[in-house]
Every structure is written in structure tokens, then in C-alpha cells.
Amino acid sequence: MHIVIPFCPRQPKTRLSQVMSIEERQQFACAMLQDVIDTVQSTGTDPEVLSTESLGIDCSVTVDDGQLSNVINHLIETTNDDIAVVMADLPLLTSSSLSQLLKMKGDIVIAPGRGGGTNGIVIRHNEFRVDYHGNSYQDHLTYAEAIDIDVSEIDSFAFATDIDEPEDLGEVLLHSQGKATEWLRDAGFSLETTASRVTLHRD
Amino acid sequence: MHIVIPFCPRQPKTRLSQVMSIEERQQFACAMLQDVIDTVQSTGTDPEVLSTESLGIDCSVTVDDGQLSNVINHLIETTNDDIAVVMADLPLLTSSSLSQLLKMKGDIVIAPGRGGGTNGIVIRHNEFRVDYHGNSYQDHLTYAEAIDIDVSEIDSFAFATDIDEPEDLGEVLLHSQGKATEWLRDAGFSLETTASRVTLHRD
Numbered sequence: 001m002h003i004v005i006p007f008c009p010r011q012p013k014t015r016l017s018q019v020m021s022i023e024e025r026q027q028f029a030c031a032m033l034q035d036v037i038d039t040v041q042s043t044g045t046d047p048e049v050l051s052t053e054s055l056g057i058d059c060s061v062t063v064d065d066g067q068l069s070n071v072i073n074h075l076i077e078t079t080n081d082d083i084a085v086v087m088a089d090l091p092l093l094t095s096s097s098l099s100q101l102l103k104m105k106g107d108i109v110i111a112p113g114r115g116g117g118t119n120g121i122v123i124r125h126n127e128f129r130v131d132y133h134g135n136s137y138q139d140h141l142t143y144a145e146a147i148d149i150d151v152s153e154i155d156s157f158a159f160a161t162d163i164d165e166p167e168d169l170g171e172v173l174l175h176s177q178g179k180a181t182e183w184l185r186d187a188g189f190s191l192e193t194t195a196s197r198v199t200l201h202r203d
Numbered sequence: 204m205h206i207v208i209p210f211c212p213r214q215p216k217t218r219l220s221q222v223m224s225i226e227e228r229q230q231f232a233c234a235m236l237q238d239v240i241d242t243v244q245s246t247g248t249d250p251e252v253l254s255t256e257s258l259g260i261d262c263s264v265t266v267d268d269g270q271l272s273n274v275i276n277h278l279i280e281t282t283n284d285d286i287a288v289v290m291a292d293l294p295l296l297t298s299s300s301l302s303q304l305l306k307m308k309g310d311i312v313i314a315p316g317r318g319g320g321t322n323g324i325v326i327r328h329n330e331f332r333v334d335y336h337g338n339s340y341q342d343h344l345t346y347a348e349a350i351d352i353d354v355s356e357i358d359s360f361a362f363a364t365d366i367d368e369p370e371d372l373g374e375v376l377l378h379s380q381g382k383a384t385e386w387l388r389d390a391g392f393s394l395e396t397t398a399s400r401v402t403l404h405r406d
Contacts, residue, residue, distance in 0.1 A: 114364075191319070
């Protein structure tokens with residue numbers, strides 16, 4: 001299994017700009033990426049980071065500034081190995097949930113993201129094509145049906161929780177113990193509990 | 204296993220009041236409850252709905268207008284059977300995810316909700332006590348640690364996705380095929396796809 005983690009270091013996580021500066025968003029995005037790399041490595045596989053720019057990290061990095069769907073589809077066409085694409089903003093992801101995705105049967109196995117995204121996908125059929133624009137979850141199901149291949153789906157909160165909005169940061173503090181959580185704590189973020197729910201606080 | 208579904212039919216889902224009238228919120232809350240009842244029944248068990256008021260539904264209903272945590276804790280003290288508490292606003296919940304929760308080992312098994320809630324819990328130890336106020340997920344972990352009992356946790360997007368806010372409705376339309384989805388479609392709700400994500404639309 002060839003595991004790919006797409007990453008775009010320039011202007012990352014724009015929806016967090018209310019609570020973080022551009023430098024902070026870059027640092028936080030890198031911390032999340034490192035958490036995902038660590039999780040992949042804990043399953044015994046070295047991932048390939050597919051970045052739009054070169055990165056100074058201790059991991060195999062391929063630089064390609066093409067459109068993500070095109071780059072992945074080219075990989076599907078030219079690689080004989082099975083491919084898994086795992087998003088870089090999933091700091092809740094654990095070794096056990098990733099392992100479960102990788103071992104599930106199906107020509108494709110989808111881990112849906114909140115809001116209609118595809119946060120993880122295993123591709124074992126070289127006629128399949130990804131399209132990460134818009135409602136990619138339903139588009140991927142529709143395409144798989146059109147070419148009549150088997151689809152499985154994992155039910156995982158960790159996979160579903162990509163970190164895009166300020167309110168997502170609470171999930172990192174609640175459920176993850178990695179570098180992204182450490183970064184948030186160092187930057188002064190913490191949880192505040194009201195009578196009905198948890199909210200985010202920054203010193 | 205005794206499966207309890209708490210339900211409060213008066214003024215339900217106040218955070219949906221921007222997009223639904225009070226009568227609509229009551230209908231929608233009942234549709235979600237029916238989906239959860241159907242899911243529990245599909246695992247071969249009849250649940251007990253614990254309602255603050257009497258309900259005209261085809262299911263065992265116990266009326267108790269006490270504070271939820273107190274009512275559940277009284278049940279833990281007085282029932283010899285293992286108990287599972289499953290929230291009524293989980294229309295994404297499937298038979299397979301519920302079955303997985305029920306079969307997981309542990310004195311307690313927790314299904315965290317988004318935002319620090321506890322959307323499902325199995326209780327097999329009669330010294331455990333629930334507290335549904337605030338950050339119940341962390342409070343439950345802390346209490347279990349204090350009385351030194353085993354805790355397991357399920358990683359489930361379906362369990363994590365309680366439907367509270369307008370943006371949660373998109374998840375129902377994307378991932379559920381039950382009565383809540385049917386109600387939303389009949390009420391004119393649909394998905395709109397932009398370049399980057401899925402948003403909610405109402406006719």
C-alpha cells in the first residue's frame with residue numbers, strides 16, 4: 001500500500017485566520033501534518049507527502065504544484081500498487097482507525113469527512129478517479145457506481161474530523177495528544193466548559 | 204443489555220430555531236427519535252424511551268421529568284442488567300456501529316459526541332455515575348479513572364454526530380436514509396454544493 005498525504009504549506013487553514021496569524025496557521029498545519037505522518041508510520045508504513053512546495057521534514061516529500069485531483073489521478077494511472085490518500089489535517093487519527101481503513105475490503109474504501117469531504121480513501125482499482133472539489137464524498141460514491149466497483153465506508157469520528165474552523169480546535173484538545181495539541185496548548189488555547197458544552201478559549 | 208433513549212419533547216433542538224419553527228423542531232426531533240428506535244430494534248433489542256412527557260409512539264416509554272443524570276444514575280443503582288444510554292438525536296447511527304459499541308469490552312464504553320458530549324455509553328459497573336452537564340466526555344473519563352474501572356472508546360462519526368445546529372442537517376442528508384432525512388426533504392431542505400464544500404438549502 002502506497003500512502004500519500006497531500007499538503008499545501010502556503011496560506012494553509014484560511015478559515016482559522018480569526019484566531020491565528022498566518023505564521024501560526026503554517027506552524028499549526030505542520031504540527032497536524034507531523035501527527036498524521038507519525039500515525040501512518042506507527043502502522044509500519046512510510047508515507048509520501050505530496051506537497052505544493054519543498055518541506056524541511058524527515059519524511060519522503062514529492063513536490064508537485066498541480067491540482068490535487070489531477071496529481072492523484074496520475075498516480076492511480078501510473079502506479080501498480082494500491083494507493084491510500086490521507087488528509088494532512090487529521091490530528092485525531094489513530095493507528096487503529098487508520099489500520100482499520102487499510103484492511104477493509106473494497107475496490108475503494110472511503111472515510112467521509114464532515115461536510116461532504118473525503119478525508120481518507122483506499123484505491124485498489126485503476127479505473128477509479130478522484131475529484132476533491134465540492135461534495136467529493138457523494139461524487140466518489142457516484143463515480144464508483146458508474147464504473148461498477150465495490151465501495152466500503154469506514155465510520156470514524158477521527159477520520160471525519162478535519163480541522164478547518166475555530167470550533168474544530170476543541171476536538172483536537174479533547175481527543176488528541178500529539179504535536180497539534182501541544183502546539184495549541186503552547187499558543188494559549190484551552191477548553192472552557194459551559195453548562196451545555198465545551199468552547200474554545202485563548203489566553 | 205437494557206438500552207435507554209432519553210427524550211425531551213418540549214422545546215427540542217432550540218439551536219435549530221433559525222431554520223425551523225417550534226412545531227417543525229418537534230416533528231424533526233420525533234423523526235430522529237424514531238430513527239434511533241429503529242436502529243436499536245434492528246440489533247434485536249427493544250429500547251426504553253425515557254421521556255419527560257408521555258409520547259404516542261409504538262415503543263416502551265417511561266415518563267420521568269427529573270434531571271437526566273439523576274434518572275440514569277437511579278437506574279444504574281437499581282438495575283442489575285448492563286445499561287446503554289443512546290441519545291435520541293443520532294439519525295446517522297447504524298445497526299453495525301451500535302452493535303460494535305454494545306460488544307466492546309470495558310466497565311464503561313463511551314461514544315464521544317462532537318463538542319465534548321457523551322452520545323452513547325455502555326455501563327457495566329454499578330459504581331459508575333453519569334453527569335451529562337458540560338464536558339461530559341472528559342468528566343466520564345475522569346470519574347472512571349477515580350473509581351479505577353476499565354474504559355473503552357468507540358471511534359464513530361455516526362455516534363459523534365448529534366444534530367443540534369443548522370450545519371449538522373447536511374450530515375443527515377448526506378449519510379442517513381431514515382425518517383429524519385425523509386422529514387428534511389419533505390420540508391424542502393436539500394444540499395447545495397459549492398467549489399469547496401456542501402451547504403444547506405431550504406426552498
